[in-house]
Amino acid sequence: MKRHLLFLLVIWAVVGRVTSGWANSILIPMDDQQANHLKAYGIAYKVLKDDQEVDWLLNYRGGSFLIKQTSAFETECRVRGVSFEVLSDAKAASLRQQLADPDLNMNVVTLQKAAKIIVYSPIKVSPSEFENTDAVLLVLTYAEIPYEVVYDEEILKGELPKYDWLHLHHEDFTGQYGRNLHRQSLADIKAQEDIAKKYGFAKVSQMKLAVAKAIKEFCAGGGYLFAMCSGAETFDIALAAEGVDIVGSSYDGDGVDPDAQSKLDFSKSVAFENFTLEGDNGYRGYSTFSDINSTGGRGYDQPGGFFELFNFSAKWDVIPAMLTQNHESIIKEFMGQTTAFRKSAVKPSVLVMGEGKTSHRYLYGELGRGQWTFYGGHDPESVRGGGFRNPTDLNLHPHSPGYRLILNNVLFPSARKKKRKT
Structure with missing residues (x-):
């Protein structure tokens, strides 16, 4: 029984790591899919205020934001009525690579600190x-x-x-x-x-x-x-x-x-x-x-x-x-x-x-x-x-x-x- 319980705990730990790896970025779209464009900026500012970085995806879906996934930021988006999507590590990396394409008029600008x-x-x-x-x-x-x-x-x-x-x-x-x-x-x-x-x-x-x-x-x-x-x-x-x-x-x-x-x-x-x-x-x-x-x-x-x-x-x-x-x-x-x-x-x-x-x-x-x-x-x-x-x-x-x-x-x-x- 103890071995079985230990096995389950190990499996859960592995799954937890994989899951966090699959979903560690939040995309805040700023195109017509966004429920509240103005409050989305408030989310970006709060992330900066919490000493986290925000990637501003220029010309991608209306100038979307990409932030680190945390349950606190997800909750903040829900409370403020801001639409968001959870991206895996691989998908976030692929998106950044896409925006770096010299033939596309897109870019990633990193915001680092909330302005006073x-x-x-x-x-x-x-x-x-x-x-x-x-x-x-x-x-x-x-x-x-x-x-x-x-x-x-x-x-x-x-x-x-x-x-x-x-x-x-x-x-x-x-x-x-x-x-x-x-x-x-x-x-x-x-x-x-x-x-x-x-x-x-x-x-x-x-x-x-x-x-x-x-x-x-x-x-x-x-x-x-x-x-x-x-x-x-x-x-x-x-x-x-x-x-x-x-x-x-x-x-x-x-x-x-x-x-x-x-x-x-x-x-x-x-x-x-x-x-x-x-x-x-x-x-x-x-x-x-x-x-x-x-x-x-x-x-x-x-x-x-x-x-x-x-x-x-x-x-x-x-x-x-x-x-x-x-x-x-x-x-x-x-x-x-x-x-x-x-x-x-x-x-x-x-x-x-x-x-x-x-x-x-x-x-x-x-x-x-x-x-x-x-x-x-x-x-x-x-x-x-x-x-x-x-x-x-x-x-x-x-x-x-x-x-x-x-x-x-x-x-x-x-x-x-x-x-x-x-």
Whole structure:
């Protein structure tokens, strides 16, 4: 009896080893077979947070993920409603070999460490109801990816180097409070004025410039910057207008420098050049900031078309290939205070990753040792008439290709960075 029991234990041990060898990888598909694309990114981030690696399979089934198989990760996928497949050692090795084929536009990029994520937002210091609709805050929360919130004071105190990834949404770095009271409340404005006074700035515009310069320095030092909507536009305007008063009297009590336009220094901006500033329409007008915005003058315009993601080489243009992974290449356009970027205002050095018929929507660039991405529009699933203060319920949009672009950027800093060849 004892010999029989011992024999069974040995057999079970052998079978256990064989079974674990047959099934030690989890494939998280990102094509149409995925039940929840957005939460899949949260699984990938959690694996990285647990000090495990994630293989990002570029251009394979919509940019799928391959991770080490554990019962904990399987449970996490089930709990979050994320589709997965269990692969044997042999099948996982065969898949990697397939993606290495030089004739296929596919690749494997290993993600190694979870990025420390922060969001620059006035919710740190004021009610800021408008921030309730910030697409990045919404999708990070939905995907269950942890983040911290900072605002002007933390940046002025030099805290940015503690983090890897910084997001700016619809902030106004020119000190014009979004150019209308629909964007920022009186409480939001007072909070900014109080910080400016505390740090010895005579105007909010001067404080915002200092913040913008610190963010640019963070990026040049190796950080990753992701900006959307007017955050991208006003960041560059503020940098180009350093030392020039471009703020009208309705915002700070004194007038604009009459020669402001001719004094702009486009060598200081990151993505845009040769743009023309908009006039001062006061607090309550739906005014845009400049003609960087391709829908300038129409405020929260509702475009009715689509924009297209470019197809990059997964082996040679690895960075843009990562940032454009998706199960759809044609994406519905969406509105914003800065809806899209006028093509002639984009610097030649900038890489365009997505564009519509008349504008660029999705841009990438390198600055010093860091990288940045600018993404036009406010909310990839916004609906005209629903009210811009109404947050999108991402439970209704788990497959959103527009939101996937945001999450591509969240994972990007975890990769071994490679320079583009072209």
